[in-house]
Amino acid sequence: MTKVALLLAFDRASYFQRHHPPLALGYLAAYLKAGVPDVDVRFFLSPQEALQFEPDLVGISSVTQNIPIAVEMARQMTVCGAPVVLGGIHVSLLPETLPQPFTFGVLGEGEQTLADLVRWRRGEIADPASIDGLVIRDGGRLVQTAPRSPLARLDDLPFPDVALLGRHWEADYHSRMLMYSSRGCPYRCLFCAGARFWRTYRCFSPEYVVREIESRCAEFGTRWFDFWDDLFIGDEGRLRRFAELFLERGLREKVVLGFSVRSNLVSKERARLFARLGVENVNFGAESGSDRVLRAMNKTGVTVAVNQRAIDLLHDYGIFVNCSFVFGFPDETAAEMEQTLNFIERNRDKLADIGYFPLLPFPGTPYWDLARERGIVSLDMDWRAFEMNYSEIDWDRFPMLAEKVSRTELKSFLDRANQLRNEIAAAHFQRRAKR
Numbered sequence: 001m002t003k004v005a006l007l008l009a010f011d012r013a014s015y016f017q018r019h020h021p022p023l024a025l026g027y028l029a030a031y032l033k034a035g036v037p038d039v040d041v042r043f044f045l046s047p048q049e050a051l052q053f054e055p056d057l058v059g060i061s062s063v064t065q066n067i068p069i070a071v072e073m074a075r076q077m078t079v080c081g082a083p084v085v086l087g088g089i090h091v092s093l094l095p096e097t098l099p100q101p102f103t104f105g106v107l108g109e110g111e112q113t114l115a116d117l118v119r120w121r122r123g124e125i126a127d128p129a130s131i132d133g134l135v136i137r138d139g140g141r142l143v144q145t146a147p148r149s150p151l152a153r154l155d156d157l158p159f160p161d162v163a164l165l166g167r168h169w170e171a172d173y174h175s176r177m178l179m180y181s182s183r184g185c186p187y188r189c190l191f192c193a194g195a196r197f198w199r200t201y202r203c204f205s206p207e208y209v210v211r212e213i214e215s216r217c218a219e220f221g222t223r224w225f226d227f228w229d230d231l232f233i234g235d236e237g238r239l240r241r242f243a244e245l246f247l248e249r250g251l252r253e254k255v256v257l258g259f260s261v262r263s264n265l266v267s268k269e270r271a272r273l274f275a276r277l278g279v280e281n282v283n284f285g286a287e288s289g290s291d292r293v294l295r296a297m298n299k300t301g302v303t304v305a306v307n308q309r310a311i312d313l314l315h316d317y318g319i320f321v322n323c324s325f326v327f328g329f330p331d332e333t334a335a336e337m338e339q340t341l342n343f344i345e346r347n348r349d350k351l352a353d354i355g356y357f358p359l360l361p362f363p364g365t366p367y368w369d370l371a372r373e374r375g376i377v378s379l380d381m382d383w384r385a386f387e388m389n390y391s392e393i394d395w396d397r398f399p400m401l402a403e404k405v406s407r408t409e410l411k412s413f414l415d416r417a418n419q420l421r422n423e424i425a426a427a428h429f430q431r432r433a434k435r
């Protein structure tokens with residue numbers, strides 16, 4: 001029996017991070033259980049608990065800002081003598097930074113690569129250098145193996161093992177289940193690291209998605225399925241077939257849905273379809289109240305008017321709309337940020353909630369390259385500077401690219417967005433209570 005311990009580097013102080021069980025680890029665990037015989041894979045919240053399991057292989061998942069937490073976890077895990085592997089977006093986009101004491105980094109989609117590492121661990125694969133999708137240590141150097149091809153059919157993946165995660169988390173699968181129905185996004189907004197990580201847009205089939213919903217309903221009696229895909233509606237044929245199946249199987253009466261769209265893909269016909277499906281909430285990145293800034297960030301097909309039309313249509317069909325906004329593009333002026341706040345203000349009665357973030361130059365994006373040229377970021381920087389939650393940003397170390405406003409001004413725009421957000425969310429809460 002090969003014992004695999006999975007951990008997530010997360011910030012326990014962050015409400016946001018504490019409330020969402022990491023589905024990625026659920027996918028990895030389910031894939032190992034289904035595809036590799038004699039594996040005991042478990043999830044642990046802390047290295048102390050994982051050490052008692054005496055694992056043969058340790059896997060830790062981390063985003064950029066949590067890398068210091070991941071390193072500390074790995075340091076504690078080395079006591080058990082098992083190889084310690086780092087996976088997730090950060091190491092995938094910056095493999096040359098694989099920190100000590102990690103043995104390997106898994107680059108990109110992790111299921112097949114982790115399964116191969118288990119086979120290597122039990123002697124079925126002789127040389128880790130022959131495994132695709134790794135960064136490995138060769139003497140003092142870091143070397144990448146051949147790239148891992150993405151899974152040809154996402155439907156070959158088993159449903160993520162949410163039971164493995166749930167008991168550790170403040171999650172209530174009866175009220176709400178997070179789900180994915182696709183990986184990646186066909187667009188390339190300049191600030192977006194996720195689309196660069198996945199490179200392609202692949203979807204689970206409508207049949208698979210409906211089966212997963214039904215299986216969760218049977219197991220947990222789930223009422224609300226919240227899809228965290230980058231883009232749920234990027235494939236018209238799939239959306240139509242999903243809608244047919246969803247209605248045919250009587251799911252409309254049992255559950256509500258929430259997912260992400262893109263404003264340029266919201267038509268009257270689609271808004272009507274969402275309402276027929278009983279979609280409760282729809283999210284999209286409206287990003288800015290300025291057409292110039294939208295163009296500069298490569299928000300293809302999206303203008304302020306297109307965003308407005310999408311909000312109006314969705315609102316007319318009774319769907320809760322949640323938009324997110326980004327402040328602080330390199331050449332964005334104070335007047336343009338003001339336009340964004342005005343846009344939010346104009347729509348305050350139509351929005352259920354808003355997200356508001358400062359532009360961060362995430363690894364893998366063109367803004368990372370620009371920030372490196374300017375000496376704002378580096379390969380040995382303090383990764384905690386990538387905190388994007390308004391209330392947790394440390395403004396002294398924030399890697400800011402905006403040239404036309406000061407740090408204090410940028411912060412004051414986010415303060416005002418935060419104030420608007422509180423008002424919008426409170427008003428929505430009241431409207432919802434009356435509904």
Ligand code: B12
Nearest residue numbers: 010020021023024059061063064087088109110193194228
């Ligand atoms: C949904 C989502 C969330 C959800 C996660 C829901 C859930 N519990 O599953 C929530 C809302 C909780 C969330 C939180 C955060 N998120 Co988020 N999130 C996303 C989003 C939109 C999709 C992620 C996704 O596709 N997951 C699907 C799974 C299957 O993919 P995956 O997680 O990448 O895992 C695969 C591989 O990475 C790899 N892998 C991952 N871990 C490991 C570990 C091992 C051992 C191995 C072998 C492989 C492996 O294998 C997995 C399966 O193939 C992405 C954007 C994107 N498209 O990637 C942003 C994104 C990943 N998030 C981001 C950020 C910043 C955060 C937060 C830090 C926000 C915050 N300030 O709180 C937190 C961090 C939470 C945490 N501790 O990890 C950034 C990360 C950028 C970066 N370089 O760090 C992204 C890219 C969005 C962006 N701004 O561009 N997020």
Ligand code: SF4
Nearest residue numbers: 185187189192195230
């Ligand atoms: S549409 Fe959304 S997910 Fe797609 S590239 Fe743009 S920001 Fe990223």
